[in-house]
Amino acid sequence: MQIQQIKMLEYASLELEDRIDQELEENPALEEIEEFPAQEDEQEVENDLTEQELTIGDYLTEDDIPDYRLQENNFSKDPLNEDVPYSEVESFQEYLLAQLYLRNLSEYEMKIGKYLIGTIEGDGYLRRDLLAIADDYAFQYGVDVPLKDVQKVLSVIKDFDPPGLAARNLQECLLLQLAKKKKTSLLQLTSNILENFFEEFSKKHYEKIEKSLGITSQDIRDVIKEITLLNPKPGSSWESSLETKMSQVIPDFTIEASNGELFFSMNERNIPQLRVNREYSDMFEDYAKNKSNQSFEKKEALFFVKQKLDAAKWFIDSVKQRQNTLRSTMLAIIEIQKDFFLYGEEPNLKPMILKDVAELSNYDISTVSRVSNSKYVQTNYGVYPLKYFFSESLTNGAGEEVSTREVKAILKACIEREDKKKPLTDDALVGELKKQGYEVARRTIAKYREQLNLPVARLRKEL
Numbered sequence: 001m002q003i004q005q006i007k008m009l010e011y012a013s014l015e016l017e018d019r020i021d022q023e024l025e026e027n028p029a030l031e032e033i034e035e036f037p038a039q040e041d042e043q044e045v046e047n048d049l050t051e052q053e054l055t056i057g058d059y060l061t062e063d064d065i066p067d068y069r070l071q072e073n074n075f076s077k078d079p080l081n082e083d084v085p086y087s088e089v090e091s092f093q094e095y096l097l098a099q100l101y102l103r104n105l106s107e108y109e110m111k112i113g114k115y116l117i118g119t120i121e122g123d124g125y126l127r128r129d130l131l132a133i134a135d136d137y138a139f140q141y142g143v144d145v146p147l148k149d150v151q152k153v154l155s156v157i158k159d160f161d162p163p164g165l166a167a168r169n170l171q172e173c174l175l176l177q178l179a180k181k182k183k184t185s186l187l188q189l190t191s192n193i194l195e196n197f198f199e200e201f202s203k204k205h206y207e208k209i210e211k212s213l214g215i216t217s218q219d220i221r222d223v224i225k226e227i228t229l230l231n232p233k234p235g236s237s238w239e240s241s242l243e244t245k246m247s248q249v250i251p252d253f254t255i256e257a258s259n260g261e262l263f264f265s266m267n268e269r270n271i272p273q274l275r276v277n278r279e280y281s282d283m284f285e286d287y288a289k290n291k292s293n294q295s296f297e298k299k300e301a302l303f304f305v306k307q308k309l310d311a312a313k314w315f316i317d318s319v320k321q322r323q324n325t326l327r328s329t330m331l332a333i334i335e336i337q338k339d340f341f342l343y344g345e346e347p348n349l350k351p352m353i354l355k356d357v358a359e360l361s362n363y364d365i366s367t368v369s370r371v372s373n374s375k376y377v378q379t380n381y382g383v384y385p386l387k388y389f390f391s392e393s394l395t396n397g398a399g400e401e402v403s404t405r406e407v408k409a410i411l412k413a414c415i416e417r418e419d420k421k422k423p424l425t426d427d428a429l430v431g432e433l434k435k436q437g438y439e440v441a442r443r444t445i446a447k448y449r450e451q452l453n454l455p456v457a458r459l460r461k462e463l
Helices: 002-010 013-026 057-063 092-101 107-119 130-141 147-157 170-179 185-196 198-202 206-213 217-228 242-247 278-289 296-336 338-343 354-361 365-372 404-417 426-435 442-451
Strands: 030-033 253-258 261-266 273-276 376-379 382-385 393-395 401-403
Touching (some): 002 296, 002 365, 013 030, 092 107, 092 147, 107 147, 130 147, 170 185, 185 198, 253 296, 261 296, 261 338, 273 278, 273 296, 296 338, 296 365, 404 426, 404 442, 426 442
Parallel strands (some): 253 376
Antiparallel strands (some): 253 261, 393 401
């Protein structure tokens, strides 16, 4: 039960809806109600089936309106914005499986193909060792698969769309894409460079390549242009950017700023009101009242009904606890990041770590971490994952604590403004940030740059 409660805490809104639907289907003692029923008086019935006390009142009181439906929003007087629409599209694996089914493969090869597709990562690469994949397949299905059979099916998958699929590394990915293009002299030169001078090319040691192949700087520029037309991540059309992901989720929270005030609500529109099924509670009451001369079958039935009632009551309590925990955690985040929710500017973000929210909400750090996972909040300025609001602190020249996110934003802006023919080194970036009042060590600059997926100066240089 504790494990299930932890999982429920991690569910996003859509996942919780699915979990509730599943429980309603599996447990006949749990039901959804359309209208708020009148309160029932508590009744207590004793039963000696297993020499323990069974309390019918524990179940009957669940006919009341669930607490998680009654609580008022702390910052809001009425429901707010409509949900952001959720678009469901064909997954990357479904797209690949559809192509697999069109190939003339034996049942044995088809199973290997399905297994290989399952190991392809979201960006389109297959990075696992083929021998390890063959071993896993043998362990799962109890069938030894020769490595050559795996390689044969993999060669079929590499012919799928998008080009470059199932490559082991970037070099192979780009070469697979070039192989599907119309052969030209430029294409042959590009393939030659990627195949034989990949390391030199990736490190921008163009002079070495020019001398080795007897080509000009213009030839190198043409090769670079050809390579920029290729996709380094074949699965990227399914691997959404942060903005696309935001437009496809239903936020768990909504915060609206109006006239200097914040209005907060939780997404509970599609979470049904739950209660214990009246028929089951009546059945339990009837069995418990007629204890005399009960057959073994009736006692078993009573025990079964009790199990289902217990499970229903526990599930209702778990949903209630989840909603309360999410509410308290989000209110703590709002209190810390109030300025950001009011004005929406990144400099308004305050340094905030899990411990800060845990202390304010009186929850354990692990609980706050689970709440922050896969949850989104809709604001006047866009939809953000909760993890966006967490960052460490750094002291500026005025002695004020600022969020490292703010420093990263300034660092990124400096790199975007630089002269690409003479890009700024990490030491030069230290000086740029110092001019703006931020004392940051060179190794910290390097760390932030890597977190922003920005290469070193030499690799940012353009011809």
